[in-house]
Amino acid sequence: MWFQTATFYEVPVYAFFDSDGDGVGDLPGITAKLDYLEWLGIDCVWLLPFYPSPMVDGGYDVSDLTGVRTEFGTLDDVATLVAEIHARGMRAMADVIVNHTSDQHPWFQAARQPGSPTRDWYVWSDTDEKYADARVIFIDTQDSNWAWDEVAGAYYWHRFYAEQPDLNFDNPEVRQAVKDVIRFWLDIGFDGLRMDAIPYLFEREGTISENLPETHAFLKEVRAMMDAEYTDRIMLAEANQPPADVVAYLGEGDECHMAYHFPIMPTLYMALKRETAVDIVKALEATPDIPDNCQWGVFLRNHDELTLEMVTEEDRRYMLEHYAPDPAMKKNVGIRRRLMPLLDNDRARFQLLHGVLLTLPGSPFLYYGDELGMGDNYRLNDRDGVRTPMQWTAGPGAGFSDAEPEDFYLPVIDDPRYAPDQVNVVDQRADDRSLLHWTRSMLASRRHHPVFSTGRFELIDLGNPAVLSYRRWSSDDDIMVVANFSTVETRVGLEEPVADAVSGEVFTDEVGLSGHEFRWLRPVGAEQRDGSTDRAGQ
Structure with a gap:
C-alpha cells in the first residue's frame, strides 16, 4: 500500500508560509508551496492541527473538532489544499485529536454545567485520588492529572494540560461523536489520520491507564468503519510506548495501519556521542515483527521535544548532559532542540543519520525545514523554539510573510549559524551541493530502491x-x-x-x-x- 513506501513531511500550518500578510502561516500558504514539496520528493503531507484552538498546547487543545482556525483559512481552503496535494500525486494526512478537547470546547462548557445531561462526556470525580497509578506526562507544568472545576463542583481528568480535559470513552455517545469527526475529515479527502495521544482513551483503577484493552477494541471498530466506508485510507498511532505495547496498536493488521517507532530515535543520538552502535542494535533487536499490511513510522525530530521517555534513567542523564547542557534546553522528559543544532551543525552527522533513517524498516518522517538544516531558539516558550517560521529566502522575514517581522507569530531564527541569510530554500535550491539538494537526491535514491x-x-x-x-x-x-x-x-x-x-x-x-x-x-x-x-x- 502507498503508506509503506511513502516519505512523510510534517507541516505546522502556522509556520510554513503566510499568504495574507498577517504574520501567521495558513492553509493557502501551504497550497502555494506544494510545488516545492513535490520537487523535494515528498509523498505525503502531514498537517498539524488547524482547528479552532486557544493555543495552549500548539493547537492540540481543540475547541471545534470539525472547524478551521480563522487565521488559517476556511473549510474550503482545506478542501482546496487536499485537492491540490492529490493533483501532484501526493497524499494528505491530518492530525485528529480524540483523547481530549480544549476546556473551551462547547462539549466541555455544556458538561460542566450543574445537572448537565452531557456531564459524562468527560471524566469527573469528587476526589483527585482516583487512577493514582497513571503518570503525569507534562511534569514541568502539571502536578496532577486532575483539575478542579468551580462551575461543575468536581474534579475532571486530563492527561496533558489542565486546559485539555479528557473525553470519557466509556460513554457510547462520545465514541459515536468521535467516529463522526473521523468520517468528517475522511469525507474532505484526507488519505490518513494521525491518531494523537491514542494510548490514553480509557481509565481503569489499578492500572497506569494506558494501552488498555478497551482502547484496542475501539480502534478495531474505527478501522472496520474506515475499511467498509472508504478506500485506501490509513490511521497512524501516536503511541510513545515500549515496542511490545506499540505493536499492539497494529493488532493483527486490523487496527492502525502505522505506528511510530519511538525507541529507535534516541539511540541514534546516543550512538553519535558514544561512538558505538550498540544501543541502536539493541533497539532493533527488540523491535517486534508487524503484520505485512502495516508499517513503522521512523523519524529524527518532530514538533515536540526529543522525547526520552523510552530510555533508561542512565541513558536519559547521558542524553541531557550531552545534548542539553543548558537547562533551558530541557522540556518535560526530553530536549527542545531541532535536528541540526543537536548535531552541532555538522553535515556529516546529518547525512549519517539520514543514511540510516531512510533505510530502516519503516516509512521516514521529515520535519519541515530539517531538509535545510534550520536552527532553533530554545529560549522561546514551551516547544515554540522548534516551530519558528520556514526560511524561504535570505531577507529579514525569511520570505515567510509580507508582515513586519515583529508581527510574526514567532520570531525568525537569529542565531548567525542558522539565520535566513545562511539557511534558506532559494539559496540552497540554486546550489547543487547544498544540504537541500543532498536530501532530495537521497529521497530519490530511496524511491529507486523499494527494498x-x-x-x-x-x-x-x-x-x-x-x-x-x-x-x-x-x-x-x-x-x-x-x-x-x-x-x-x-x-x-x-x-x-x-x-x-x-x-x-x-x-x-x-x-x-x-x-x-x-x-x-x-x-x-x-x-x-x-x-x-x-x-x-x-
Missing part, C-alpha cells in the same frame, strides 16, 4: 561496535547498509565485490568509511535503478 520500504531486514555483526550494518533484501534487490558512528576512519571487509548503490563506485576486498560516513552497498552486477549522482555520505 528499503518493504524488504526483509537482517542485522549484520561486522565485529566493530562503531559500525552499524544491516541487510535489506527482496527477490528484486539486495543492499547492505554500513554506517560508521565513530569519528575515526574504519575499514569493512567484503565477502564479494560490491558497488555503492548511489555513486556506482566498486569495491572488491574492503570498503573504507571515514568518520561519520555511511554507504549503501549492492552486489556487483545487480541492476542499477538509482539515477542519483551524489556520493552517499560525502
